[in-house]
Amino acid sequence: MFKLSYYLTITLLLYSATLTSALNCPQNCKCLWVLDSLSVDCSRKGLTVYPSFSDLPIDHLDLSGNNFDHFPTQLADIESLVYLDLSNNNITHVEANALLGFTALRVLLLANNSFSNWLDLNPSVAFRNAISLKHLSLSGNNLQIFTGYKTEKTLVSETLTDLELANCGITTVGGDHLINGLPSLDRLVLSGNALITLNNIPSATLRVLELSNCSLLRVPAALIESLPNLETLNVSWNFALEFKDPLISETLLELDASFCNLDGVNLSGFPSLARARLRGNMLRTLDEYTFANNSQLQTVDLARNSIRNIQPDAFIKLKHLTTLDLSYNEIARLDKNLFRANDVLVSLNLSRxxxxxFTKLVSNSLREINFSGCEVIAIDSNALTGLSVLQRLDLSKTLIKEFPANMRSETLQKLDLSNCKLTGVRNSTFSGFPELAWLLLNGNRFTNPIPASYFRLNHYLDAIWLSDNPWICDCHDITFIDFYDYLTAPPQKLKDRSNLRCASPAQFYGKTWESACGSIWIPNGHTSKAEKAWTVIMFSLLAAGAGFLVVSLLKKYIKHRKRRRDRDEYRQNRDEMMEIREQNQRMLEDTGTPNAPSPYETNLPSYEDAIRMPKLERPIKSMVDLTESGHMRRTKLRRSQTNPDGDMEDGDLMLDDRQRFRSEEMLSNRVKERTANIMPFARTGYVEYSNSRSRRLSAEGTRFPAAHLKSQNLQSAEKIANFQGYEHSPYTKRRPKVAEIPPFKRATMRTDSVEFLTDPEYEDHSKPGSPFARRKPKSPTTPSCAVSPVTSRPLAPAVEDYFGGTPKARVSSSDDSDFQLVVEPEISSIAELHNTSSSGGGAGEASANLERGRRKKRLNSTSRRASGSFTAAAAAAAADETSSSSSDREPIVVVHKPMRETLF
Known part of the structure; x- marks a missing residue:
């Protein structure tokens, strides 16, 4: 049990220290948690500046006993403040808005400050702002009056219930300010004021009025009548007070008229009185008229009077009397039937x-009787026979020399015979008290030990006091040893063991029984060495327990600290990872094409998304154009813009053999790969990425692509597995068919249709294997105004021979440029054409047909997408190359050379 309490104490101290350190308590204050409320004590520190409480949730704040000279308005920020003690300071003034914001304040103590009058408090305004104020103490200030005759000096508070104005130098009381200014007042304290006059102070709510030590001479009857709900009246310590006027109050429950030197009292005007304190007066006689009209009295205190005579019928009408105090009087005898009619009387004090x-008393309800300090020298043997329920009897400090042997009480539990003159007891002294539990025999004159057999019938005796007696310690006396064993045998009955000392023989004077006879009582007692050994063992156990507790706390602290450090590190790593992930995501979003589909989507974009996707800057010529980086593409574009007349066979159109072969191979095998069944195969290689982010297998001994490339329709697993090199590709033996496009003379800006390739006007200079060689050219219908054709030369083939030799260098001429000049006659309008046809006959009709064919060609070419970029620059005049000498000038049309395409 001791160990458990020790652990609990240590735990509470550590917990309190932790809370105090966590609360950041001010330097000169003490912070203490009481249940769930925080109490801060800064009292009696000599402070002149209010401490800073930051954000402490304070409920009770004590700032008393310091040197503050102004009201702390800054404490309004503490919303939980309920109790504020500013008493015993030097505060001289309270501003009108000083209590603004103290919404939770209930108790405000401003006692013993330096207020000189009511105006220093601004009573009519200041306390209205404290909307929860219940208790206000202004005691110890020089306020002089308490009246409602002046508005500015009237205290106003709608919620105030308890007002203390003790020792305020008030000499005048009166007015109706309790009704007007304090409509909820319940308790008013005016004690300690030198009240010369006491006028009416009407109040419908006042229940407690304290006027003690006010030098009152009388209590006006009108004052009591103006308080219809008065329950408690305290007029004690008014030494010259007299009850001359008949006081009447139907609601008064408690009257305190102690120490008023009253020689007579009339309580007949208080029929509801329950508690009457009349101690310290000069009452001498109690008769049947004293409490004739107070049948509701429960407690009567008549101590320290001069009562000598008590009539037998003095308390006969007090049917509810429970406690009666007649101590410190001059009572010599009591009638045995004095308390027979008081059926609920429990406690009777007759001390001093x-x-x-001590004679016989009859009562069926008395449980406690106190005769302490009386001059009792004899006790009747039948004194307790009339007390059927007596439990505690106090006969201490009397002059009893011998306790009767034949006294009996079946209910007595505590018998106090201490500090009497008893020298011994008999074997039947306590045998008549079977319920006796406590027995006090200390302070008597016992010398010889009491045989243990005298207590054989007291089975419930568990506490005995025997100290302060002149015991003769005969260590070899069997009775002495048996008595000591009876007192100390578990459960131990001796309660003052350390004060049980010997008075004789001389060598044992002042020693305890154990130290005097311990060496002799080894079989029956405990040696001092054994006690020392047990003491050492107990202290060792306590030290071990304390050490174990400290080690356990340290281990727990270290483990908790490590867990917290790991948790913080994990949280930090997670935050860094999330930050890196967000940064990568932002980079992907920033570098991506604005309207490009999500990289996580595998479906093709919808039509609307495709329309909104960015368009190419220029037509692509091969797969290499799509895979080139932005820098290389911009370099070629700039080079083509600065040199528009350059040769078509330069580096712009030259493709690397390996890249050309890769593009050709992918395009040719795409249909087969979509339908091929992909079987599982071993993955022995890895995927490399070029600068243009295109995938390709590593060339270092790898034959198979990565697994994730199977779903991208590149090449079937079978062909990839049998692939051994580019030189063994089946496409190396294939020779693409090349169709040479004849030169053309007449064309528009949109001549990318198929018609111009099959125009029969031009001569067929293609190879014999070309599909155009078998076509029969149409017989041209030459108009009358036909222009002489330009000297025709064979153009470069539309399909490049990737496996042929290097083309020979061509001589630069005007026809080798990127653009050719085509001259045709100018016909201003259809009307002119019609006129011409009408005049020309059959030739005009042929011209009209030719014109309709040309318009049809232009209409078809506008519906197709241009295959190249055209520059709107005008070409040089070709007048020297034409054979016509007509003055009519034909329009110049710039036409890009046809783009070569690979036909598969």
Whole structure:
């Protein structure tokens, strides 16, 4: 049990220290948690500046006993403040808005400050702002009056219930300010004021009025009548007070008229009185008229009077009397039937009276009787027979020399015979008290030990006091040893063991029984060495327990600290990872094409998305154009813009053999790969990425692509597995068919249709294997205004021979440029054409047919997408190359050379 309490104490101290350190308590204050409320004590520190409480959730704040000279308005920020003690300071003034914001404040103590009058408090305005104020103490200030005759000096508070104005130098009381200014007042304290006059102070809510030590001479009857709900009236310590006027109050429950030197009292005007304190007066006699009209009295205190005579019928009408105090009077004897009619009387105090004999009393309700300090020298043997329920009897400090042997009480539990003159007891002294539990025999004159057999019938005796007696310690006396064993045998009955000392023989004077006879009582007692050994063992156990507790706390602290450090590190790593992930995501979003589909989507874009996707800057010529980086593409574009007349066979159109072969192979095998069944195969290689982010297998001994490339329709697994090199590709033996496009003379800006390739006007200079060689050219219908054709030369083939030799260098001429000049006659309008046809006959009709064919060609070419970029620059005049000498000038049309295409 001790170990458990020790652990609990240590735990509470550590917990309190932790809370105090966590609360950041001010330097000169003490912070203490009481249940769930925080109490801060800064009292009696001599402070002149209010401490800073930051954000502490304070409920009770004590700032008393310091040197503050102004009201702390800054404390309004503490929303939980309920109790504020500013008493015993030097505060001289309270501003009108000083309590603004103290919404939770209930108790405000401003006692013993330096307020000189009511105006320093601004009573009519200041306390209205404290909307929850219940208790206000202004005691110890020089306020002089308490009246409602002046508005500015009237205290106003709608919620105030308790007002203390003790020792305020008030000499005048009166007015109706309790009704007007304090409509909820319940308790008013005016004690300690030198009240010369006491006028009416009407109040419908006042229940407690304290006027003690006010030098009152009388209590006006009108004052009591103006308080219809008065329940408690305290007029004690008014030494010259007299009840001359008949006081009447139907609601008064408690009256305190102690120490008023009253020689007579009339309580007939208080029929509801329940508690009457009349101690310290000069009452001498109690008769049947004293409490004739107070049948509801429960507690009557008549101590420290001069009562000598008590009539037998003095308490006969007090049917509800429970406690009666007649101590410190001059009562010599009591009638045995004095309390027979008081059926609920429980406690009777007759101490410090002059009774010399304890005689029989009859009561069926008395449980406690106190005769302490009386001059009792004899006790009747039948004194307890009339007390059927007596439990505690106090006969201490009397002059009893011998306790009767034949006294009996079946209910007595505590018997106090201490500090009497008893020298011994008999074997039947306590045998008549079977319920006796506590027995006090200390302070008597016992010398010889009491045989243990005298207590054989007291089975419930568990506490005995025997100290302060002149015991003769005969260590070899069997009775002495048996008595000591009876007192100390578990459960131990001796309660003052350390004060049980020997008075003789001389060598044992002042020693305890154990130290005097311990060496002799080894079989029956405990040696000092054994006690020391047990003491050492107990202290060792306590030290071990304390050490174990400290080690456990340290281990737990270290483990908790490590866990917290790991948790912080994990949280930090997670935050860094999330930050890196967000940064990568932002980079992907920033570098991506604005309207490009999500990289996580595998479906093709919809038609609307495709329309919104960015368009190519220029037509692509091969797969290499799509895979080139932005820098290389911009370099070629710039080079083509600065040199528009350059040769078509330069580096712009030259493709690397390996890249050309890769593009050709992918395009040719795409249909087969979509339908091929992909079987599982071993993956022995890895995928490399070029600068243009295109995938390709590593060339270092690898034959198979990565697994994730199977779903991208590149090449079937079978062909990839049998692939051994580019030189063994089946496409190396294939020779593409090349169709040479004849030169053309007449064309528009949109001549990318198929018609111009099959125009029969031009001569067929293609190879014999070309599909155009078998076509029969149409017989041209030459108009009358036909222009002489330009000297025709064979153009470069439309399909490049990737496996042929290097083309020979061509001589630069005007026809080798990127653009050719085509001259045709100018016909201003259809009307002119019609006129011409009408005049020309059959030749005009042929011209009209030719014109309709040309318009049809232009209409078909506008519906197709241009295959190249055209530059709107005008070409040089070709007048020297034409054979016509007509003055009519034909329009110049710039036409890009036809683009070569690979036909598969």
């Amino acid at each position: 009276n002059v009774m010399e004999k």
